[in-house]
Amino acid sequence: MITSLAFYLFASILVLSALMVITARNPVHSVLFLILGFFNAAGLFVLLGAEFIAMILVIVYVGAVAVLFLFVVMMLDISFSDLRKGAMQYVPMGLVIGAVLLLEFFTLFGAWQFAPEAMGQVSAPIAADSELTNTEALGQLVYTKYFLPFQLAGLILLVAMIGAIVLTHRQRSGVYKQRVAEQFARKREDAMEVRKVSSGSGA
Amino acid sequence: MEDMWNTYIWPTLIILGQIGLMIGVVMIAVAYLTYFERKVLGAMQRRQGPMTVGPFGLLQPIADGIKLFSKETIIPSQANAPVFILAPMMLFMLALLAWAVIPVDAQMVIANINVGILFLFAVSSMGVYGVLMAGWASNSRYAFLGGLRSASQMVSYEVSMGLVIVCVLLCVGSLNLTDIVVTPRPVWVQIMLLPMLVVFLVSILAETNRAPFDLPEGESELSGGFMVEYSAMTFALFFLGEYANMILMSAMCTVLFLGGWLPPFGIEVLAFVPGFIWFALKTAGVLFFFLWTRATFPRYRYDQLMRLGWKVFLPLTLLWVFVVSGMLIAFDALPQ
Numbered sequence: 001m002i003t004s005l006a007f008y009l010f011a012s013i014l015v016l017s018a019l020m021v022i023t024a025r026n027p028v029h030s031v032l033f034l035i036l037g038f039f040n041a042a043g044l045f046v047l048l049g050a051e052f053i054a055m056i057l058v059i060v061y062v063g064a065v066a067v068l069f070l071f072v073v074m075m076l077d078i079s080f081s082d083l084r085k086g087a088m089q090y091v092p093m094g095l096v097i098g099a100v101l102l103l104e105f106f107t108l109f110g111a112w113q114f115a116p117e118a119m120g121q122v123s124a125p126i127a128a129d130s131e132l133t134n135t136e137a138l139g140q141l142v143y144t145k146y147f148l149p150f151q152l153a154g155l156i157l158l159v160a161m162i163g164a165i166v167l168t169h170r171q172r173s174g175v176y177k178q179r180v181a182e183q184f185a186r187k188r189e190d191a192m193e194v195r196k197v198s199s200g201s202g203a
Numbered sequence: 204m205e206d207m208w209n210t211y212i213w214p215t216l217i218i219l220g221q222i223g224l225m226i227g228v229v230m231i232a233v234a235y236l237t238y239f240e241r242k243v244l245g246a247m248q249r250r251q252g253p254m255t256v257g258p259f260g261l262l263q264p265i266a267d268g269i270k271l272f273s274k275e276t277i278i279p280s281q282a283n284a285p286v287f288i289l290a291p292m293m294l295f296m297l298a299l300l301a302w303a304v305i306p307v308d309a310q311m312v313i314a315n316i317n318v319g320i321l322f323l324f325a326v327s328s329m330g331v332y333g334v335l336m337a338g339w340a341s342n343s344r345y346a347f348l349g350g351l352r353s354a355s356q357m358v359s360y361e362v363s364m365g366l367v368i369v370c371v372l373l374c375v376g377s378l379n380l381t382d383i384v385v386t387p388r389p390v391w392v393q394i395m396l397l398p399m400l401v402v403f404l405v406s407i408l409a410e411t412n413r414a415p416f417d418l419p420e421g422e423s424e425l426s427g428g429f430m431v432e433y434s435a436m437t438f439a440l441f442f443l444g445e446y447a448n449m450i451l452m453s454a455m456c457t458v459l460f461l462g463g464w465l466p467p468f469g470i471e472v473l474a475f476v477p478g479f480i481w482f483a484l485k486t487a488g489v490l491f492f493f494l495w496t497r498a499t500f501p502r503y504r505y506d507q508l509m510r511l512g513w514k515v516f517l518p519l520t521l522l523w524v525f526v527v528s529g530m531l532i533a534f535d536a537l538p539q
Contacts, residue, residue, distance in 0.1 A: 063328030
């Protein structure tokens with residue numbers, strides 16, 4: 001009873017906040033609703049017994065990705081009401097494209113047939129009554145059976161990261177930079193010298 | 204009806220009682236942490252600290268609390284009111300939320316979940332929202348700059364904090380906080396983890412916006428940073444949240460590195476003292492470190508802060524993950 005209650009609570013808040021993400025007038029509010037959505041998705045994962053995924057969802061998406069979203073959106077200096085002014089003229093075109101997409105989906109999935117054994121393949125190959133915790137089970141699968149896809153995903157992420165750095169990195173001139181090694185390597189002789197000054201004659 | 208009572212209502216009441224007890228203890232600890240801070244800073248600067256209210260100034264935190272709660276809450280007319288009010292509430296709530304998984308004694312934990320350390324990490328990584336929302340909703344430049352500084356600072360140090368936690372987890376082989384405490388660690392493992400303790404201590408200073416990494420507040424340049432527009436209740440919530448976060452991070456450090464509720468150095472004779480007292484003492488020790496650094500170091504410059512996080516701590520912790528896992532494999536000490 002409690003589980004289904006919690007499910008409907010999380011699911012309804014998730015759907016509502018997803019709706020608010022696209023309807024909120026203020027983009028910062030949109031991002032905040034997106035975060036609320038992530039949270040409720042994590043709650044749904046907990047209900048499924050996938051606590052590891054739930055926590056990773058919060059750590060990665062809420063703790064890092066959405067922070068950067070918020071960061072960027074807060075710094076945008078655009079009047080969004082101005083942007084919306086001309087939006088109405090695109091409505092007919094948008095509706096047409098939406099209708100075509102919807103039609104395509106219907107024709108695709110209407111004729112879609114699942115192999116009878118497909119659903120058996122979907123469920124995770126871990127015995128339901130095993131003593132393993134969720135995290136251990138996941139680790140054992142990812143590092144044995146799905147080792148190659150897992151490593152490839154990691155490589156793709158690495159390439160994406162390097163690409164982002166290469167695209168945005170630029171060398172600017174005229175910027176002061178602290179070079180700690182040089183500061184430490186400085187000796188007394190580099191900076192000052194001691195002179196004997198006889199009185200009355202100056203340096 | 205009997206069934207309903209046994210399965211739902213009675214456990215709910217027990218859990219509510221535990222939560223109430225935990226929150227009560229944390230709030231008292233927060234109040235007396237402010238007193239402790241002023242006394243320690245006073246002692247380090249050869250002053251007496253608060254002495255007027257009550258014997259030895261012991262009632263000072265309560266007087267401060269009454270003062271803050273009886274003031275008028277001002278919401279700037281240009282501020283985004285819902286977010287403005289939500290921000291301190293969120294920060295405070297998160298600081299309390301994480302206590303649900305902290306084991307203060309062998310069986311004393313509200314929720315003994317499998318992924319306790321991940322829960323802690325998730326909650327602590329959310330702390331940035333309170334600050335970021337406050338900075339944006341205040342509609343003030345100082346506040347906004349404070350919020351931005353805090354966001355980049357917390358995200359930067361979280362990365363190395365995560366890797367430090369990975370090092371500990373490699374030696375323990377469990378994400379459960381109780382298991383992390385009770386799993387015995389050989390002396391060489393402890394020594395190997397010592398550099399990570401140092402990195403962790405510095406990272407939690409940055410994570411809680413404490414001196415010398417208190418750039419988001421930066422009184423001298425941002426006149427209070429993200430909380431410049433806050434007053435009375437809302438300010439009090441920020442204040443309480445910050446101190447509750449300090450205690451939380453100290454407790455996390457205690458659990459990860461200092462052996463939680465176990466007596467120090469595994470001395471059996473000291474086991475007659477109840478576990479939660481050891482836990483409190485160790486946490487207080489880490490808290491003293493917080494105050495000690497505040498009294499000792501000047502504030503970092505922003506680029507120095509970023510360099511320390513990304514160019515020193517991140518490579519170091521990443522290297523240490525390899526070192527720890529390599530050593531564990533070489534000496535066949537991986538937890539089963």
